[in-house]
Amino acid sequence: MLSLLRLSTHLSRSGPHLGPHTRSLSAATSSILTRLSLSTDPAQPTPGVYNGTGWGGRGELIQSTNPATGEVLGTVRQGSLEDVEETIVAAREAYKLWRHVAPPKRGEVLRQMRAALAERMEDLGDLVSLEMGKIRSEGKGPSFCTRPLGTY
Numbered sequence: 001m002l003s004l005l006r007l008s009t010h011l012s013r014s015g016p017h018l019g020p021h022t023r024s025l026s027a028a029t030s031s032i033l034t035r036l037s038l039s040t041d042p043a044q045p046t047p048g049v050y051n052g053t054g055w056g057g058r059g060e061l062i063q064s065t066n067p068a069t070g071e072v073l074g075t076v077r078q079g080s081l082e083d084v085e086e087t088i089v090a091a092r093e094a095y096k097l098w099r100h101v102a103p104p105k106r107g108e109v110l111r112q113m114r115a116a117l118a119e120r121m122e123d124l125g126d127l128v129s130l131e132m133g134k135i136r137s138e139g140k141g142p143s144f145c146t147r148p149l150g151t152y
Contacts, residue, residue, distance in 0.1 A: 032126045042072045049079040052090040068133030
Protein backbone atom coordinates (compact mmCIF):
# COMPACT_ATOMS: atom_id res chain seq x y z
CA MET A 1 0.00 0.00 0.00
CA LEU A 2 2.84 2.37 0.81
CA SER A 3 4.34 1.74 -2.65
CA LEU A 4 1.04 2.67 -4.31
CA LEU A 5 0.88 5.84 -2.23
CA ARG A 6 4.43 6.78 -3.25
CA LEU A 7 3.65 6.09 -6.89
CA SER A 8 0.49 8.17 -6.70
CA THR A 9 2.39 11.05 -5.07
CA HIS A 10 5.16 10.83 -7.69
CA LEU A 11 2.69 10.86 -10.57
CA SER A 12 0.80 13.82 -9.18
CA ARG A 13 4.07 15.79 -8.81
CA SER A 14 5.50 14.88 -12.18
CA GLY A 15 2.54 16.14 -14.17
CA PRO A 16 1.38 14.97 -17.58
CA HIS A 17 4.39 16.42 -19.40
CA LEU A 18 6.76 13.93 -17.77
CA GLY A 19 4.68 10.82 -18.39
CA PRO A 20 5.90 7.83 -20.44
CA HIS A 21 4.13 9.07 -23.57
CA THR A 22 6.44 12.05 -23.99
CA ARG A 23 9.82 10.86 -22.74
CA SER A 24 12.48 9.81 -25.19
CA LEU A 25 13.42 6.17 -25.68
CA SER A 26 16.39 4.59 -23.97
CA ALA A 27 19.52 4.32 -26.11
CA ALA A 28 19.25 0.51 -26.27
CA THR A 29 15.60 0.60 -27.36
CA SER A 30 16.27 3.32 -29.91
CA SER A 31 19.15 1.30 -31.36
CA ILE A 32 17.04 -1.85 -31.75
CA LEU A 33 14.14 0.00 -33.39
CA THR A 34 16.51 1.86 -35.73
CA ARG A 35 18.21 -1.39 -36.83
CA LEU A 36 14.76 -2.72 -37.80
CA SER A 37 13.79 0.53 -39.58
CA LEU A 38 11.02 1.15 -37.02
CA SER A 39 10.09 4.60 -35.78
CA THR A 40 11.86 5.82 -32.67
CA ASP A 41 9.11 8.38 -32.08
CA PRO A 42 6.46 6.69 -29.89
CA ALA A 43 3.99 9.41 -30.93
CA GLN A 44 4.33 8.50 -34.64
CA PRO A 45 2.11 5.49 -35.40
CA THR A 46 3.62 2.48 -37.14
CA PRO A 47 1.32 0.86 -39.70
CA GLY A 48 0.43 -2.63 -38.49
CA VAL A 49 -1.15 -4.25 -41.55
CA TYR A 50 0.65 -5.61 -44.61
CA ASN A 51 -1.81 -6.25 -47.44
CA GLY A 52 0.55 -7.68 -50.05
CA THR A 53 1.39 -4.35 -51.66
CA GLY A 54 2.33 -2.16 -48.71
CA TRP A 55 1.91 -1.26 -45.05
CA GLY A 56 -1.14 0.51 -43.69
CA GLY A 57 -4.01 0.15 -41.31
CA ARG A 58 -7.16 2.10 -40.55
CA GLY A 59 -7.99 0.65 -37.14
CA GLU A 60 -7.43 1.85 -33.61
CA LEU A 61 -4.07 2.91 -32.24
CA ILE A 62 -2.47 0.71 -29.59
CA GLN A 63 0.71 1.25 -27.61
CA SER A 64 3.45 -1.32 -27.41
CA THR A 65 4.99 -1.17 -23.94
CA ASN A 66 7.93 -3.07 -22.50
CA PRO A 67 6.30 -4.83 -19.53
CA ALA A 68 9.63 -5.08 -17.69
CA THR A 69 10.34 -1.34 -17.72
CA GLY A 70 7.06 0.34 -18.64
CA GLU A 71 8.82 2.06 -21.53
CA VAL A 72 6.47 2.91 -24.39
CA LEU A 73 8.16 1.43 -27.46
CA GLY A 74 5.77 2.80 -30.03
CA THR A 75 2.24 3.21 -31.26
CA VAL A 76 0.81 0.79 -33.83
CA ARG A 77 -2.15 1.36 -36.12
CA GLN A 78 -4.26 -1.80 -36.05
CA GLY A 79 -6.20 -3.15 -38.97
CA SER A 80 -9.87 -2.42 -39.48
CA LEU A 81 -12.48 -4.84 -40.76
CA GLU A 82 -12.04 -3.23 -44.19
CA ASP A 83 -8.27 -3.85 -44.01
CA VAL A 84 -8.88 -7.52 -43.24
CA GLU A 85 -11.39 -7.91 -46.08
CA GLU A 86 -9.10 -6.16 -48.60
CA THR A 87 -6.13 -8.28 -47.51
CA ILE A 88 -8.12 -11.49 -47.92
CA VAL A 89 -9.15 -10.44 -51.44
CA ALA A 90 -5.52 -9.61 -52.28
CA ALA A 91 -4.35 -12.97 -50.89
CA ARG A 92 -6.89 -14.84 -52.99
CA GLU A 93 -5.72 -12.99 -56.09
CA ALA A 94 -2.07 -13.71 -55.28
CA TYR A 95 -2.89 -17.39 -54.82
CA LYS A 96 -4.27 -17.55 -58.37
CA LEU A 97 -0.75 -16.69 -59.59
CA TRP A 98 1.22 -18.56 -56.90
CA ARG A 99 -0.47 -21.90 -57.53
CA HIS A 100 0.96 -21.89 -61.07
CA VAL A 101 4.54 -21.32 -59.92
CA ALA A 102 6.62 -24.48 -60.19
CA PRO A 103 7.36 -26.17 -56.85
CA PRO A 104 11.16 -25.69 -57.13
CA LYS A 105 10.63 -21.94 -57.64
CA ARG A 106 8.24 -21.77 -54.66
CA GLY A 107 10.85 -23.59 -52.59
CA GLU A 108 13.45 -21.03 -53.65
CA VAL A 109 11.17 -18.18 -52.57
CA LEU A 110 10.72 -19.84 -49.16
CA ARG A 111 14.49 -20.33 -48.90
CA GLN A 112 15.02 -16.62 -49.60
CA MET A 113 12.46 -15.71 -46.94
CA ARG A 114 14.22 -17.96 -44.43
CA ALA A 115 17.58 -16.38 -45.32
CA ALA A 116 16.16 -12.88 -44.86
CA LEU A 117 14.78 -13.86 -41.43
CA ALA A 118 18.08 -15.46 -40.46
CA GLU A 119 19.93 -12.24 -41.32
CA ARG A 120 17.68 -10.29 -38.94
CA MET A 121 17.41 -12.94 -36.20
CA GLU A 122 19.48 -11.03 -33.63
CA ASP A 123 17.49 -7.82 -34.14
CA LEU A 124 14.14 -9.64 -34.20
CA GLY A 125 15.06 -11.46 -31.00
CA ASP A 126 15.97 -8.15 -29.38
CA LEU A 127 12.59 -6.73 -30.44
CA VAL A 128 10.77 -9.73 -28.95
CA SER A 129 12.73 -9.15 -25.73
CA LEU A 130 11.59 -5.53 -25.62
CA GLU A 131 7.95 -6.26 -26.38
CA MET A 132 7.68 -9.20 -23.99
CA GLY A 133 10.01 -7.98 -21.24
CA LYS A 134 12.20 -11.08 -21.62
CA ILE A 135 15.93 -11.43 -21.28
CA ARG A 136 17.76 -11.42 -24.63
CA SER A 137 18.35 -15.18 -24.82
CA GLU A 138 14.65 -15.89 -24.26
CA GLY A 139 13.61 -13.26 -26.81
CA LYS A 140 15.56 -15.01 -29.50
CA GLY A 141 13.84 -18.35 -28.87
CA PRO A 142 10.52 -17.48 -30.59
CA SER A 143 12.38 -15.85 -33.49
CA PHE A 144 14.53 -18.91 -34.05
CA CYS A 145 11.42 -21.10 -34.06
CA THR A 146 10.52 -19.58 -37.45
CA ARG A 147 13.70 -20.87 -39.09
CA PRO A 148 12.42 -24.34 -39.99
CA LEU A 149 9.42 -22.81 -41.78
CA GLY A 150 11.47 -22.08 -44.87
CA THR A 151 13.42 -25.34 -44.92
CA TYR A 152 11.81 -27.84 -47.27
